[in-house]
Amino acid sequence: FAVGQWVRTRAEAVDHHTRLPCYVRGKRGRIDRVLGTHVFADSHAQGLGEAPQWLYTVVFDAAELWSDQTLEHGGGSDVSVDAWECYLHEAA
Secondary structure, three states, rough: OOOEEEEEOOOOOOOOOOOHHHOOOOOEEEEEEEEEEEEHHHHHHOOOOOOOOEEEEEEEEHHHHHHHHHOOOOOOEEEEEEEHHHHEEHHH
């Protein structure tokens, strides 16, 4: 993925610990930074090895995540999450 590209996080739950917060699952955001490759924490925590993956900072409009709460307070806020490549797919 590249800076400025729109992505969507995977929506399905997994049966193990993951670093993808529930509140961003299935949500659309924009790549803000490319952080390089890093040890994939999900794999490493399960004893499956380091399995390096690309890591990105993805920025979400708060209204995408919490539409009713954000609109009450005027909106205009962003939320950023660092997400591994396997958490993401290209958004339409």
